[in-house]
Amino acid sequence: MLAGHLSPASGAARTIEDLPFTARVYVAAVLAAGLATLVLSPPHGITNPVLLVILLCCSTLASVMKVPLPLRSGSSTMSVAFAVHFASLLLVGTNETLIVAAAGAWSQCTFKTERRSTTHRTLFSMASMVITVKAAGTVYTWLGGAPPSQALAFAALAKPLLGATLTHFVCGTILVATAIGVSTKQSILRVWTGNFLWSAPGYFVGAVAAAVAATIVHSGGYWMALLAAAPPYFIYHTYKVYMGRIHDQQQHVQQVSDLHLATIEALALAIDAKDQTAQSHVRRVQVYAAGLARAFGMTENEIQGVKTAALLHDIGKLAVPEHILSKPGPLTHEEFQKIRIHPQVGAEIISGVPFPYPVAPLILSHHERYDGKGYPSGLKGDEIPIGARILSVVDYFDALVSERPYHKAMTVEAALGLLQQEAGKALDPRVVQMFSDMYPSLAAEAEASQEPSRQLTRAPSHTPEAAPAAGLVHDSVRTNVFHDIALAHREIYALYEIAQAMGSSLAVSDTMALISSKLSNIVPFSCCALFLYHEETDTLRCRYATGTESDTIQSMRIKSGDGLTGWVARNRRPLVNARPSTDFDAAGVPSDATTLQSALVCPLMFNERFIGTISVYHTGTSVYTDDHRRLLDRISEQAAAVIYNSMVFEQTQEDSLTDPLTSLPNTRYMFMHLTRELARAERLNSEVALMVMDLDNFKDINDTYGHHVGDRALRDVADVLRGAIRPYDMCVRYAGDEFIVVLSGCGAEEAELKRAELQHAVDDMPFAARAGTTLQLGVSIGASVFPHDGNSYETLIATADGRMYRDKTGRKAHGEALVLEVKT
Numbered sequence: 001m002l003a004g005h006l007s008p009a010s011g012a013a014r015t016i017e018d019l020p021f022t023a024r025v026y027v028a029a030v031l032a033a034g035l036a037t038l039v040l041s042p043p044h045g046i047t048n049p050v051l052l053v054i055l056l057c058c059s060t061l062a063s064v065m066k067v068p069l070p071l072r073s074g075s076s077t078m079s080v081a082f083a084v085h086f087a088s089l090l091l092v093g094t095n096e097t098l099i100v101a102a103a104g105a106w107s108q109c110t111f112k113t114e115r116r117s118t119t120h121r122t123l124f125s126m127a128s129m130v131i132t133v134k135a136a137g138t139v140y141t142w143l144g145g146a147p148p149s150q151a152l153a154f155a156a157l158a159k160p161l162l163g164a165t166l167t168h169f170v171c172g173t174i175l176v177a178t179a180i181g182v183s184t185k186q187s188i189l190r191v192w193t194g195n196f197l198w199s200a201p202g203y204f205v206g207a208v209a210a211a212v213a214a215t216i217v218h219s220g221g222y223w224m225a226l227l228a229a230a231p232p233y234f235i236y237h238t239y240k241v242y243m244g245r246i247h248d249q250q251q252h253v254q255q256v257s258d259l260h261l262a263t264i265e266a267l268a269l270a271i272d273a274k275d276q277t278a279q280s281h282v283r284r285v286q287v288y289a290a291g292l293a294r295a296f297g298m299t300e301n302e303i304q305g306v307k308t309a310a311l312l313h314d315i316g317k318l319a320v321p322e323h324i325l326s327k328p329g330p331l332t333h334e335e336f337q338k339i340r341i342h343p344q345v346g347a348e349i350i351s352g353v354p355f356p357y358p359v360a361p362l363i364l365s366h367h368e369r370y371d372g373k374g375y376p377s378g379l380k381g382d383e384i385p386i387g388a389r390i391l392s393v394v395d396y397f398d399a400l401v402s403e404r405p406y407h408k409a410m411t412v413e414a415a416l417g418l419l420q421q422e423a424g425k426a427l428d429p430r431v432v433q434m435f436s437d438m439y440p441s442l443a444a445e446a447e448a449s450q451e452p453s454r455q456l457t458r459a460p461s462h463t464p465e466a467a468p469a470a471g472l473v474h475d476s477v478r479t480n481v482f483h484d485i486a487l488a489h490r491e492i493y494a495l496y497e498i499a500q501a502m503g504s505s506l507a508v509s510d511t512m513a514l515i516s517s518k519l520s521n522i523v524p525f526s527c528c529a530l531f532l533y534h535e536e537t538d539t540l541r542c543r544y545a546t547g548t549e550s551d552t553i554q555s556m557r558i559k560s561g562d563g564l565t566g567w568v569a570r571n572r573r574p575l576v577n578a579r580p581s582t583d584f585d586a587a588g589v590p591s592d593a594t595t596l597q598s599a600l601v602c603p604l605m606f607n608e609r610f611i612g613t614i615s616v617y618h619t620g621t622s623v624y625t626d627d628h629r630r631l632l633d634r635i636s637e638q639a640a641a642v643i644y645n646s647m648v649f650e651q652t653q654e655d656s657l658t659d660p661l662t663s664l665p666n667t668r669y670m671f672m673h674l675t676r677e678l679a680r681a682e683r684l685n686s687e688v689a690l691m692v693m694d695l696d697n698f699k700d701i702n703d704t705y706g707h708h709v710g711d712r713a714l715r716d717v718a719d720v721l722r723g724a725i726r727p728y729d730m731c732v733r734y735a736g737d738e739f740i741v742v743l744s745g746c747g748a749e750e751a752e753l754k755r756a757e758l759q760h761a762v763d764d765m766p767f768a769a770r771a772g773t774t775l776q777l778g779v780s781i782g783a784s785v786f787p788h789d790g791n792s793y794e795t796l797i798a799t800a801d802g803r804m805y806r807d808k809t810g811r812k813a814h815g816e817a818l819v820l821e822v823k824t
Contacts, residue, residue, distance in 0.1 A: 016120040020297065023183040027124050030175065034127025037134045038102070041095045047148075051217075052092055052100070059084045059104035064111050079108055082168060083206030085133055089164065090157070090214035093148045094137025098130050105129040124179065132172040140164035157211050165207040169200055185299050202238070261308070268311040281398055286310040287446040288394035288435070289387075295434055296386060305357035306387040312359065313366050313391055316346030323496050340375045343367050358387070366391040369426045381428075389428040393419065393435050396427065412439075491522050491631060495638075508532075508646040512544040515614075515639055523628050523635075525616035526596060529553050531565050532612040532647065540565050540612060548619060549594060556587035563587065564601050568613050574602040576629050580617045600624040602632045604640040611644050659733040661711055662718035670732040670740060674793045677744055681786055688744055688786040689751035690793070692800040693721075693758070694808060695737035696778040705769045710737075713777060717762055724761045725754075739779075740797070751783040780808035 016024055046052055062081040081104040088097040105126040109117040145160030173196035174188075180195075181188035268282050289310040293303045317325060320342055324335045331339065347364035365379060365388035372380030400415035410418070416436055423429035435442070508530070516528040527547035531540040538560045545554040561570045563586025564578045580599045584591035596617040604612045614636050618624070657669035665673070674690075681688045695717060702710040714737065721731045721739060730742045743754060762779045769775045782803030784796045 016118075019183050020185065023179070026179060026182050027120060030131070030179075031123055031127045034123075034130040037130050038098060041098055041134060043096045043099070044093065046092075046096065048092065052096060055084060055088045055092065055100050056103050059088070059100045060107040063104040063108035079104075081108065082172070082203055083210050085136070085168065086161070086165065086207045086210030087213050089133070089137055089140060090145075090161075090210065091148055091217060094134065094141065097133050097137060101129040101133040102126045128172065128175040128179075132168055132175065135171045136164040136168040139167040161207055161211055162204075165203050169203040173197075173199070185297055264308065265311055268315070281402060282311055283449055284398050284446045285313075285391070285394050287449050288398070288442050289390050291438060291442045291445060292390045292394065292431060292434055293387065295438060296390070296431075298386070301357040302387065305355065305359050305362065306390060308355060308357070309359045309362035309366070309387060309391060310394070312346065312350060313363050313395065314342065314346065315349055316342030316344065316363070319345040340367075344376050358385070361385050362387040362391060364388075366395065368392070370428050371425050374426070384428075386431075389431050393427050393431045396422075397435065495634065508643060508650060509544050511639075511642055511646050513546065515635065516544075516546050519616070519632075519635060522631050523600070523616060524618060524623060525600075526619045527553060527617040529615045529617070530612060530643070531556075531558065531615065532643075533560070533569060533610055540569055543612075548617070549596060552584075552589060552594075553617075556583065556589065558583060558586045564599055565613050565615060568601045568603050569610060572603050572605065572610060574600070574629050574633060576600055576626070577622050577624050583615075595619050597621045598623045600628055600632055602629070602636040604636055604643060606640045606644040611640060611647070614639065662715050662733050664718050664722065664731055664733045664739075667732065667734055670730065670734070670742070671793065673730055674742055677742060678786055678791075678793060681744075682791075686745050687747045687788075688742065689746035689748075689754070689783055690786070690796045690800050691741040691743070691751065691755060691758070691781050691783045692734070692797060692804045693739045693741070693779045693781040694804055695739075696780055696808065696811065698737040701769070701775065709769050713767055713775075716765060716767055717777065717779065720761050720765050721758060724758055740800075746785070748783075748785045748788065751785055755781045755783050778811065780804050780811055782807055 016027065019027065059081050062084050063079045065079055081101075084104065085097060085101055088100045092100075105128075106122060109122040109125050140160045140163065143160035143163045144156075145164070146156065173192060177192035177196055178188050180186070181191045265282075286307050290303055290307045293306040298306065320338055324331065324338055327335070343364050343366060347360045350363055351360040353359070362385055364376070365384050368374035368377065368379040368384045368388060370381060370384070370389070372378055397415055397419055400410045400418060401412055403409045416439065419427060419432045419436065423432040512528075512530045516525075519525070519528065525547065527545060527550055529545040529550070530543050532543045533540050540558045540560065542554050542556045545551075558565045560566050563583040564575050564580070565583055566586055568575055577598045578601070580596035581591035581594055583599070584594055596619055598618045598621055599615060601613050601615045603610060604614060614632065616624075616632065657665060657672075659666045674688075677688050680686075695713070698710060698713070701713055714733070718731070718733065718739070721741065725731055725741060725743070728744060732740045732742070734740045741754075741758070743751060746754070759779055759781060762777055765777060767775050767777050782800045782805070784790060784799035784803070786796055789799045790796045
């Protein structure tokens with residue numbers, strides 16, 4: 001006898017509502033048919049109640065002696081109670097046997113079960129047995145079987161008993177096979193041939209044993225009839241041994257399958273980690289996809305295919321360069337074409353694996369669009385496999401709510417809203433709606449599926465070395481292995497980004513700003529600083545700093561050999577986890593207020609020449625490891641050449657805009673500055689004063705004392721002029737012995753005052769031409785004011801130049817008058 005435990009694909013159905021609609025209809029129909037059979041087939045009158053009770057007891061006992069059937073879903077069992085049914089059919093009749101069969105079915109579902117049987121399952125088993133026995137009894141009577149009141153002739157039983165046995169087998173097994181098929185959406189014929197057909201011989205052996213027992217009972221040999229229990233027990237034992245072997249084989253196959261799946265999963269997680277995503281991504285996608293596949297009524301094999309495809313759908317990204325996968329900005333046309341190959345590559349890789357369910361077609365089509373604008377084949381609508389349409393939705397959703405290098409994570413509500421916008425365009429609207437409806441339950445299931453046992457970790461093989469710095473980290477920190485994979489690929493991409501950034505700017509500060517923004521992805525810091533070495537003074541000056549206390553650090557000047565930076569400059573070796581306060585003390589900055597607790601300092605070497613250090617500081621204690629030192633060392637190697645070239649470029653640029661004799665800005669720089677200032681003054685409706693000045697009697701100094709003395713006179717005058725103007729004003733060596741001063745926001749009255757002040761400053765400057773000889777220097781100055789004296793720098797210079805020559809003439813006349821007065 002069979003007891004079918006109806007179940008959906010996810011496990012045994014606890015209520016009838018858990019069953020698919022078709023299965024619920026089928027169960028209701030069987031229950032109605034069974035009830036009708038019982039009502040329409042009452043016992044004709046029990047002539048031998050003792051025998052009926054014995055048969056009931058035998059049926060109950062035989063039902064308890066059951067073996068589980070090797071079904072993947074649900075938990076159907078088989079017992080040898082069919083032998084008792086045959087004996088009861090021969091001894092008490094069909095209608096009375098219905099009671100015996102129903103009692104046996106109830107016992108089989110109630111006693112010695114792994115879990116309590118649900119009501120609908122028990123009732124279904126009882127109803128199916130009632131229908132089966134009624135059909136077998138009808139065939140037995142129709143083929144001439146003797147009623148219970150007549151003596152049994154063993155030879156005459158052959159035909160009707162054979163028909164009844166065949167009917168019992170076919171009807172009972174098909175009823176249960178159909179229940180399993182409709183509840184799990186499997187082929188009914190496949191379920192029947194694969195799980196029940198093999199049991200047919202046992203039915204016929206049980207029928208012969210029942211015929212022998214019934215014949216003996218009719219002859220009055222009740223005790224002798226007990227010998228007929230031997231064949232059914234032998235059948236039970238044979239079933240049990242056979243089923244045990246099948247169970248062992250299935251268990252072995254399942255273990256091997258689980259091993260293969262675990263191997264696939266581990267590789268998939270490693271591939272997923274390469275994309276710098278959490279290893280939970282593929283698990284969530286797998287849970288979401290399996291839940292949707294189940295909701296759409298896919299078979300168990302198809303669901304397993306979807307789950308495997310969810311693990312491996314991005315395996316083709318192994319053929320896509322890492323810098324394209326991790327690119328934060330938009331892809332170029334060529335880069336997008338490279339991305340488009342990954343479904344085909346993945347499908348080709350997987351096509352070589354003999355999965356017992358479809359996987360490669362799902363991987364191939366998971367980037368197709370519902371509107372036909374996807375890739376690689378441009379499939380549209382239902383042309384796309386349902387499994388691929390499911391994968392598209394869940395993968396897109398999880399990508400939206402996850403942090404990626406190319407976008408920030410969205411909220412769940414925003415992501416679901418975007419799915420709705422794409423429904424009918426990129427995504428199947430039915431799948432989108434189903435996912436939106438099921439998301440709360442799927443999210444809970446995904447959260448529960450994050451097994452701690454899969455959070456693989458490793459302990460470092462050695463503790464970090466940090467000599468010769470103090471305050472090192474010696475703790476053995478456990479690291480997630482998938483995190484290690486992600487870090488390895490993040491390191492490659494960060495180095496690639498830094499290499500790209502280095503060539504995009506010629507200025508030292510701009511170069512360091514780009515490097516520090518990329519460096520934070522692989523080396524944590526609260527503050528990053530660049531110190532450049534000046535050979536003339538043997539000091540290191542901070543040229544760039546960003547982050548915590550960057551303003552203080554940027555003002556630091558450290559003597560070589562002092563502090564962390566000075567130690568690295570002297571020894572040309574990195575320092576790990578030293579105390580940042582040492583640098584503060586070396587720079588003469590109070591260190592007690594700093595919040596920085598650990599530092600990593602690496603030297604910058606170019607062609608074996610020390611040019612400076614890159615220093616990173618952190619507010620945490622003992623943050624840096626040898627891995628951080630290795631990375632910063634590698635970056636320092638790349639950065640040294642770029643920073644050196646930037647220094648050369650800035651020096652060259654400064655030289656091109658600076659007068660080499662006086663270190664004042666030159667004419668070229670003046671025109672750039674003056675153009676900006678005049679445009680600004682015009683925009684703000686303000687004034688700009690321009691003064692042209694010429695050194696008096698400069699030719700006499702050169703002719704009398706030599707050009708080297710004249711050069712020294714120019715430098716001294718330049719120093720006086722530079723010191724006499726505001727920091728934001730500009731003094732330029734214009735040509736020869738001429739200078740120009742630009743005064744922003746200065747009117748005519750202020751310009752006249754400044755003109756007199758500058759002339760007095762030069763007049764009061766002592767200049768020793770040679771030992772014992774002091775000369776009186778002087779300058780003639782002419783001023784013009786924008787916009788009153790002109791709207792262009794050419795006009796302003798010409799006007800000021802003319803006034804300067806008038807001033808020179810006046811000064812010369814005044815000087816000659818003074819000489820004449822002295823002589824008089």
